[in-house]
Amino acid sequence: MSSNAERYRIAKLLVKTLLVQILILQRASAAVVGHKEDYQSSATGEGLYSTSDGIFILNATNLKSNIYESKTAWLVEFYNSWCGYCHRFAPTWKALAQDIEHWKDIVVIAAMDCANDDNNPVCRDFEVMHYPMLKFFSVDAKVGNLGIELDSGKDMNTIRHNLVNRLEKEQQEDRGSTWPNIAPYRSSDTKNLWKDIPESVKYNFLIFEVVDSYLATEVTLDLHKFDSLQVRGVTSENEPLTISLGVNKFPTVIALGRDGTQQTINARYLTREGLRKAIKDFLMLTGIVIGNPEDHSKDGTLTKSTEAPNKIEEAKDEKELEEIRTIGDVLFQLDLETALRYSIEHEIPMSKVIDGEKLEALKAYLNVLAKYFPLRRSGVLFLDALREIIDRRKSLSGVELRQIIKSVEEEMSPIYSGPKRWIGCKGSMEHLRGYPCGLWTMFHMLTVNAANHNKNIKEYPPQEVLRAMYGYIKHFFGCSDCSQHFVEMAAKDKMFQVQTIDEAILWLWRSHNQVNKRLAGDETEDPEYKKIQYPSKEQCSTCRYSNSSWNEVKVLRYMYRKYSYTGINYYNSSGKPDDDDTGDDLKIRQGRFALDKYTGQRRLGWDFTIFDISICVVLYVMSATILVLVCIKFAVKRTYRKKTYIHDLFGKV
Structure with a gap:
């Protein structure tokens, strides 16, 4: 490709990106709060509960019609079906529902799965910032009431006691007039x-x-x-x-x-x-026989709606599973893309407000994605446009971010190579593996490809991807228990003291195995995909010495082989980008993302900054305008013919 053609192509891409950003900012400013999601994700689970558990299943359609203007109080667990702590908490929530079954004309025990894309905007509107989150809604709660958060406690008894405290307070505030009097009797008569x-x-x-x-x-x-x-x-x-x-x-x-x-x-x-x-x-x-109280709810509260609709249980496709097993231990592009999409379309926008340290964490995360995530050319521009827009913001809401993402995606579609679905990270049940597996996979890929991109750059900070991962998990990862464990592990194992790019890869590998060891045998473990110390012998026969200790030289080689761009498998995707896209992708990344830190003055091709490009565009428009005006002036002058005098021919005497 000639130098001029290369310059023309990159300049065209730059101008397109700038135009898209202007359009996105216009759309984002007009975004409507509470915008209804218009897509469904096959990556989300079908939930951890059913009505047979004594738990009322809420969703985006029936939540407000039930909890508002209700004749009973509601205690709702907002959870995420992929969240490990939510899995461990589920038996406690079921036990509570059974334990206080006879209170359900007073308080209804309910649950809502925020991993469901349809429910996600509602969870955000109700300021669900971590999972699981318990919220109490009073009798006759008015529209707009966001509920009162209750501590989930350490066990079922603690939750029940917290609920009793809340019910007593409700009666003190003149609510629950139809309830039995639960205030202590204070009269002496x-x-x-x-x-x-x-x-x-x-x-x-x-x-x-x-x-x-x-x-x-x-x-x-x-x-x-x-x-x-x-x-x-x-x-x-x-x-x-x-x-x-x-x-x-x-x-x-x-x-x-x-x-x-x-x-x-x-x-x-x-x-x-x-x-x-x-x-x-x-x-x-005394001759009074009482059995079980009548199982009913007053005023038809529980008959307003039915269980969450459209809960589909996907049958296993044995042929596909066999094909995947045949492919072996590889990195699937769809797993990476599904994890990315869930992260930026679902999890990050759950935040009510993103500012301060949280905003810096988002910028760092988008920065490593834009630099190292493998996408076709439109996908590279998509991530770059997001990072450019967020870089200019001092704060934004989750709703604004969601609208920005949708608008950019519409302008640059198609971004992804296939549908939202798990391949290598698919669990034996819908709520197992999935996103946590995908997130680990994505960050392993990012550490490896950051190393590939920067191996000859002496000043490259080897903790770049690890710091971005740390910020993401600390501020955006929905499982609060998992987030806390990771933050503690990062401090204990000195993540911020990693000195080389290879050590960054190995640090994440060790940490992943440490988490696997902690969760082996846990309720969250998929029975068909045990949490082992990986790679297994089948995956890497040379990665262990004869005494079963790790040969980290071989482990590092395994990580590079599996998680590099060249190791990606495009099963069920639309296929690899064509050769031109593949070559351009590397050139665009090397040219557009030359600096290591995320700043407002990042360098683009030919050492230009965003400000430089803006000035060039303005000067170009001004010079073009002046040139057109000059041309018009000369054209007009030529239409007038001057009268010729004799002295013009012979000169003045």
């Missing part, structure tokens, strides 16, 4: 207990307990549907009533009959279950 009580109530049960105990409130809520009894709590601070009824230990249950009788109930076990059983046994002895 038991006659007040029978005021406004229906005739069907035969016994009042007082549970005397110490301050800060949850026992009485929980038993009250457990038994509130039975119309033949009422339960109230009394704390040890109510000394007059404690003394008058002869209570000298806590907890104690006193049964007060409507006929004025009083009896202490002996419970074998002084637990929630033990007191509940003691009350039922007492009533049975």
